[in-house]
Amino acid sequence: KEITIYSPATSANLGPGYDIFGLALKEPYDLVTVEIIESSCKCCEKVKISVSGEKAEEIPLDPTQNTAGVVALKMMEDFNIQECIHIKIQKGIKPGSGLGSSSASCSGVAVAVNKLFELNLDDLKLIKYASLGEAVAAGAPHADNVAPGIMGNFTLTTSYEPLEVLNIPLDMDVVVALPNIQVSTKEARKILPQEIPLSKMVNNVGKATGMIHSIYNKDFENLGKYMMGDQVVEPCRATLIQGYDEAKVKVKDFAHGITISGSGPAIIAIPKNKECSSEIAKIFKEIWDCPIYETSVGKGAYEI
Ligand code: HSE
Numbered sequence: 001k002e003i004t005i006y007s008p009a010t011s012a013n014l015g016p017g018y019d020i021f022g023l024a025l026k027e028p029y030d031l032v033t034v035e036i037i038e039s040s041c042k043c044c045e046k047v048k049i050s051v052s053g054e055k056a057e058e059i060p061l062d063p064t065q066n067t068a069g070v071v072a073l074k075m076m077e078d079f080n081i082q083e084c085i086h087i088k089i090q091k092g093i094k095p096g097s098g099l100g101s102s103s104a105s106c107s108g109v110a111v112a113v114n115k116l117f118e119l120n121l122d123d124l125k126l127i128k129y130a131s132l133g134e135a136v137a138a139g140a141p142h143a144d145n146v147a148p149g150i151m152g153n154f155t156l157t158t159s160y161e162p163l164e165v166l167n168i169p170l171d172m173d174v175v176v177a178l179p180n181i182q183v184s185t186k187e188a189r190k191i192l193p194q195e196i197p198l199s200k201m202v203n204n205v206g207k208a209t210g211m212i213h214s215i216y217n218k219d220f221e222n223l224g225k226y227m228m229g230d231q232v233v234e235p236c237r238a239t240l241i242q243g244y245d246e247a248k249v250k251v252k253d254f255a256h257g258i259t260i261s262g263s264g265p266a267i268i269a270i271p272k273n274k275e276c277s278s279e280i281a282k283i284f285k286e287i288w289d290c291p292i293y294e295t296s297v298g299k300g301a302y303e304i
Contacts, residue, residue, distance in 0.1 A: 002034065003112050004303065005111050006303075008025055008299070011266070015226070015229060016205075016226070017144070022145055026299075032087065033089075033090075034113060047063040052090050053091035054101075058095055068087055068108070070132055071113075075110065075114075079117065103137070105133070109133075140189065150300045153170050154170040168215055168216070174295060175292065203231045221272075224255065224257020254269075255276065
């Protein structure tokens with residue numbers, strides 16, 4: 001018995017929404033298959049993992065070190081699942097790219113285990129399980145990638161203790177670039193200030209709330225403007241991504257807004273229209289000569 005889940009890339013933060021805002025993308029995506037298997041030897045683990053696709057060789061196969069493995073082990077422990085499983089991950093999302101690669105595998109496996117063993121967990125519980133994998137990957141169980149990864153659309157993780165997530169439908173095109181630059185999420189979190197002046201808090205709350213108003217009004221021009229108004233996280237991380245400042249200037253006429261996706265190096269832009277989308281893709285290609293996705297906001301993980 002096996003089940004395969006489509007698990008989308010996600011873009012977290014979107015400027016002023018650090019650890020809160022997240023967006024599910026139609027492309028790229030991982031395919032996560034979970035199969036119930038006979039245990040072949042007495043000493044084998046309950047969870048076996050194999051990975052293919054984008055940078056598969058860099059992903060640990062030990063289930064206690066693999067983000068999806070950690071999620072599966074915890075769910076199996078909590079629900080007293082005695083069977084052994086084989087998790088097969090086909091990576092379409094490049095690891096360490098800023099597009100929620102590890103969280104896509106975590107979300108995919110949470111949804112698969114839930115279906116396969118008929119656990120009937122709601123989205124919030126699945127997000128909680130999936131975010132355990134993020135703790136392994138990023139050093140903190142941030143939920144702003146797994147929340148859209150499970151629910152789709154645009155999500156707001158409005159509270160961590162207890163976990164609370166809101167979901168807003170959003171139909172919007174985006175252009176994403178994956179520059180070939182290494183940025184570790186753990187490191188990109190460490191460089192952020194632990195305290196900020198009140199004036200910056202006022203700015204960021206203003207911009208973040210403006211974004212929500214813009215989404216409800218389908219006002220993508222203002223959405224992009226507010227998205228670029230972060231004064232805390234994006235300015236710190238911008239220095240890690242060579243070519244980003246140039247991209248910001250060059251896409252100005254074609255994009256409502258541009259920002260760093262998650263902890264980077266991926267960059268996400270909101271095109272003014274379809275033609276602008278191709279222009280932005282061209283500009284990104286010239287600057288980084290890297291994979292580009294002209295895609296749109298999409299659904300959360302689902303069985304295929
Ligand atoms: N909110 C997280 C961060 C997302 O910016 O560190 C990581 O993809």
